[in-house]
Amino acid sequence: MGPVTGVLALQGAFAAHAAALARCGTDARDVRTPRDLAAVDALVLPGGESTTICKLLDLSGLRGALEARIAEGMPVLGTCAGLIVLSSSVLDGRPDQFCLGALDVTVRRNGFGRQRDSFETDLAVPGSADPMRAVFIRAPRIVRCGGSVEVVASLDGEPVLVRQGSALGATFHPELSGDDRIHRLFLGFLAEV
Numbered sequence: 126m127g128p129v130t131g132v133l134a135l136q137g138a139f140a141a142h143a144a145a146l147a148r149c150g151t152d153a154r155d156v157r158t159p160r161d162l163a164a165v166d167a168l169v170l171p172g173g174e175s176t177t178i179c180k181l182l183d184l185s186g187l188r189g190a191l192e193a194r195i196a197e198g199m200p201v202l203g204t205c206a207g208l209i210v211l212s213s214s215v216l217d218g219r220p221d222q223f224c225l226g227a228l229d230v231t232v233r234r235n236g237f238g239r240q241r242d243s244f245e246t247d248l249a250v251p252g253s254a255d256p257m258r259a260v261f262i263r264a265p266r267i268v269r270c271g272g273s274v275e276v277v278a279s280l281d282g283e284p285v286l287v288r289q290g291s292a293l294g295a296t297f298h299p300e301l302s303g304d305d306r307i308h309r310l311f312l313g314f315l316a317e318v
């Protein structure tokens with residue numbers, strides 16, 4: 126059997142990620158407990174509400190287990206709220222919110238404000254003539270990137286897709302547009318570890 130991919134299924138848009146991974150030929154497993162996490166080789170952290178995801182990571186006992194796997198280099202993909210949880214610092218977060226530090230970025234929750242809090246746009250993708258439709262829903266903004274962070278895609282000069290080692294983070298929802306290039310990029314990390 127090949128590597129097994131999991132989707133953190135505590136809260137938020139996890140089913141759409143499982144569907145995107147299935148389109149890439151990978152059966153993803155829902156991850157809700159430390160035991161589930163131990164059975165996967167890579168993990169997607171979906172969008173939703175980062176404060177709730179943090180609370181549920183604590184309650185489920187997954188927080189410590191996930192920190193340990195990230196430290197070992199397990200591939201992780203965080204989208205929107207999932208990126209917030211993977212970041213190293215959160216602005217406009219709740220005081221009890223934590224972040225896992227897989228990506229050395231500072232994010233501002235709901236950084237696009239009320240006027241533009243949800244929108245869709247075409248993103249240029251490096252190495253491809255086809256732009257990618259990107260859905261932003263009360264998205265965070267990446268306001269600082271550390272030196273080890275690679276900006277993979279930007280919107281109006283601001284990073285919206287970033288990579289550090291085997292961690293990938295998008296401020297938008299790649300699972301909602303039917304374009305699976307980001308999931309394929311992520312699955313490629315499994316061949317590297």
Ligand code: GLN
Nearest residue numbers: 172173174175205206263
């Ligand atoms: N605004 C949400 C948060 O702070 C993220 C929104 C999303 O994941 N679509 O967690």
